[in-house]
Amino acid sequence: MDNPSVTQGDHSLLTEENKVRWFRSLTPEERLRVLQNHLDLLRSLGPDRRRTHDSYDPAVVRVLRLP
16 A cells, blocks of 8 residues: 555454544644544535435424323
8 A cells, every 4th residue: 555554454443442542642733633624524515415314303303102
């Protein structure tokens, strides 16, 4: 691989613990850069792309049966 920061491996390496360990190993400046990149990605998505089939508008929730 050309990028030295990319490691090869299977998806079993992508555990929550490994992700947390990686994030904690970053400097505060690097952490901020990662968060800014994620925010830029979210901003680049159009409003129609932000909603997924799993998301819902709380105003349209209907009670089907009362307890």
